[in-house]
């Protein structure tokens with residue numbers, strides 16, 4: 067078995083995460099912890115350089131502009147996404163990336179004959195993916211299982227799913243990892259949608275892949291390594307990978323990017339000219355006519371969060387130094403998940419009843435990183451089988467200095483074991 071960090075974990079914790087001594091922090095899928103060196107590197111750069119608004123032409127502005135370009139490239143390389151084929155748009159969080167795609171589809175659909183687009187999403191989708199359906203005027207479908215998706219991909223016309231109606235534009239969305247139970251969904255669906263002759267002959271069908279949870283602990287070259295099989299649009303929450311800064315990203319397969327350039331809204335930064343005089347209103351978006359053409363220029367409205375992007379550059383450097391690779395993180399977190407799972411599954415009341423009802427896979431399943439991320443969803447039950455309210459579980463955990471995530475679910479799914 068590959069050795070990842072060995073005893074270095076304790077050393078890293080001591081030097082880089084002194085703030086974690088306040089308790090056992092287990093809510094990494096909410097936001098992971100930031101390393102001390104990344105914060106120090108960021109403040110050092112801020113204090114020793116003059117960074118201006120990259121939309122200006124003065125030297126401090128140019129320094130920021132160059133820095134932003136470099137960090138954008140570095141982030142793409144970190145994800146295993148070749149900048150030749152992919153572009154990266156900085157946004158506030160994964161939800162903002164989803165909204166950008168959804169609004170573009172809505173705007174483009176309005177220009178089409180039917181006036182609307184079809185939207186299909188998997189039942190494991192996070193609430194932020196589900197919300198896209200409100201732009202479809204009722205043309206949406208929630209796939210209730212993986213099998214239903216597979217059937218639809220194999221023979222869209224005969225699978226009993228005919229939800230497109232007269233729409234000629236369609237979007238299929240699903241998460242790489244369920245935020246509820248950590249289950250990982252097949253990556254292959256993105257490529258299947260693109261290669262389905264039936265789908266592509268009948269509709270413009272694109273994929274929106276939610277990697278917010280997956281990217282925290284999985285090497286993303288599995289997603290972007292083969293451009294032909296990669297999603298058209300992928301949303302990410304970068305603070306979930308690095309802890310800081312609070313940023314998100316939309317990774318766009320360049321070949322599919324034209325759809326986003328047709329959105330209606332424009333803001334400072336995404337147009338070259340605006341006319342508002344004499345009863346005329348017109349604008350010129352930063353589209354392919356602008357040289358050099360860069361997809362992200364037409365999609366990042368307003369001033370970029372350039373200080374946060376500077377911090378991201380530091381976070382990338384420190385992350386590589388401390389953790390070596392996402393492959394290592396994947397192996398390490400997979401081992402921890404297996405250990406936690408077996409510990410929770412073994413807990414019993416004196417009458418032999420299980421203490422936890424666990425909502426994911428099986429003991430072997432959780433150790434397979436292709437199928438399970440490092441999230442374990444569970445309820446606590448009393449000896450007579452009653453559920454303990456999550457508020458009570460969280461209260462007790464807080465008192466014990468263990469910080470977990472509790473509450474209602476942001477997804478609709480969940481298969482369970484235990485009881």
Ligand SMILES: Cc1ncc(COP(=O)(O)O)c(C=O)c1O
Pocket residue numbers: 095096159160161162192194241243244245276277278279280303314
């Ligand atoms: C799978 C998944 N998608 C989307 C989101 C939303 O991310 P954000 O709040 O950064 O927009 C989350 C957040 O936990 C998530 O886990």
